[in-house]
Amino acid sequence: DTGVSQDPRHKITKRGQNVTFRCDPISEHNRLYWYRQTLGQGPEFLTYFQNEAQLEKSRLLSDRFSAERPKGSFSTLEIQRTEQGDSAMYLCASRFQGAVNTEAFFGQGTRLTVV
């Protein structure tokens, strides 16, 4: 297993365009988290999935944001009608929650720049 993988690593888009990011978690990890990090700050929680079910969404996740994990494996995060304020690093993390829990491991992130 190569760890949590995110694609693309970098994305530059024009304001108003839609973008989609992908996260492939560590296999057999049933929980998947999305975070957003702006320069010089710690990551902020956006949403998380238990298998394919989206169990919690932060108030930071406006109506323009949607996340899916259709088969309980990879996840996508889509931002519609991007704004300059959406520019940030989007981080994905996964862990196993069960009889024996694991810590959360992060991907390398997708750096979004909205121009």
Added chain:
Amino acid sequence: TQLLEQSPQFLSIQEGENLTVYCNSSSVFSSLQWYRQEPGEGPVLLVTVVTGGEVKKLKRLTFQFGDARKDSSLHITAAQPGDTGLYLCAGAAGGGNKLTFGTGTQLKVEL
């Protein structure tokens, strides 16, 4: 809202010096993690502390969890340039065990 305050925010030291980073909250966490993050990369887990009063050592790094599980510290002995990075504490709480991150400490170790 659970908040984690880290201090100092920035730290620039010479190689060989010792340093301590603090992570404080008014909330209780079930566990607390420390991560190090380099520019353009995701956070990399250093350690998890679970029990109040727990002390863990990782080579030159010593981590401590407060007795009340509201605060933590990271002490680095004889810092090296390779220790340079953003250090983040993160507390886990709630059924989802989502992480609340601290404000971060940017460490620079110079030769």
